[in-house]
Amino acid sequence: MWGPSIVGYGSYTYISPANARTTGIWPKTGFSPRKAQLSLYGLKDLPQGASLLPQLGKYTEGAGCVYVKKLEDIDLAVLRELIAIAASRQDDQPR
Template sequence: MSEIKTQATDADVTAFLEAATPQRRRDDGIALDGIFREVTGVDPVLWGPSIVGYGRYRYVSPANSRTQGEWPKTGFSPRKAQLSLYGLKDLPEGATLLPELGGYTEGAGCIYVKKLDDIDLDVLKRLIAIAWQRGDDPAP
């Protein structure tokens, strides 16, 4: 059975966010952390070197049942070119609400936002809340 390479770490999320570049990513990353904490009620975990994740769930890939592992229920990464937001379009309710978010593009497993000013933060909070409903957290 294959396991995903990106795993939860013990790295300091605050230090990671404070080191993000450019300054706009750092500011937006810190703001996103506050929003995700507010909606989920949990502290984040750094997954791999760059994904700030909230909660976790166990998955089995629909394309290959041998591929399974744990992944954050929702989260983000303040990448240099844009913000990557995870888990917001995975459930039908989120996919339906997504067009109301504002300016974004889609990747295979995430959505991309150039800056927080481009999106409706109330819709983002609703999308996070929907993603948060995904299954129970397994024991860490």
């Protein structure tokens, strides 16, 4: 668990692209089942994920996550690929 509501897998040390002195630990990928929608983390941060994201289906984006209202709205095979890309992340890749 990452905080009270995020289920995260793996971890990496990130360096903020806005300020190279800002670093932290964050899950490579994760999700949070919220009332209005499912929040998915780590799917769009790497170039490979960002280029595959349009094939996911019906979603919206936040600053660091992807929001899905229903799993039926997305292509689960694409979601699996996005998760695999996120899980392969190495330390010190910008987020």
